[in-house]
Amino acid sequence: MMKLKLNLLFDDLVRRFGISKSLVSKMFNAWMQVLAEKSKDLVAWLPRETIRACCPEFFRENYPSTTVIIDCAETFIQRPTNLKTRSETFSNYKSHNTAKYLVGISPHGQIMFISKAFGGRASDKFIVEKSGFLNYLLPGDEVMADRGFTIEIFFFLVV
Structure with missing residues (x-):
């Protein structure tokens, strides 16, 4: 602890x-x-109706179909002694060994998804694909992400 x-x-x-x-x-x-x-049990994907009912006015007016806002977060880890693990966890973005997670929050700010940890070298697209996140999306759901996510991810999510 x-x-x-x-x-x-x-x-x-x-x-x-x-x-x-x-x-x-x-x-x-x-x-x-x-x-x-x-x-x-503290992190649960909300039903679409709950998301819409709790959606802030700004989102309701400007982004009515937004279901979730995603981003990847990285946390520093100790430098692994194993060379393969060291290379898998090295983040060029942070210039450090990191664990990387995909986090999804509802428009009203409730955490709805946290992936398992991936090595810092993993791409955002890879994490979106392998984390199980896509299993939660329904037809018509829109996903908001910051500019750090490559445009390929959006095409990938739409398919």
Whole structure:
């Protein structure tokens, strides 16, 4: 929990508690799985009717079919020792090793989708395709994204 709250390095936790790095890693991963399991019901895809009913006036008037607003978020991770993993997680955009997530929010600001973590090298299009996000969309749904998403994604979503 100290890792989450204070963002301490694993090496720091090794020294503080006098345990091995592999044990710190195992404990961290175990707690992350518990937290993910306990919090999964907090992120739910809303029915279209609920989205429309709660939609702010600006969206209702200007973007009436917008169902979800998406963006990819990256979080810094420690530099992996495994060379393959290191290359898969290196983000040219952040110039650092990162984990990358696709996040979708409703027009009124409720988080409706968070993907599993991908390596920082993964493209936005790849994450949209592989995350299961597309399974939630219905015909007529419009997806809003910032300019960082390539135009190919929009064609991909429409198909």
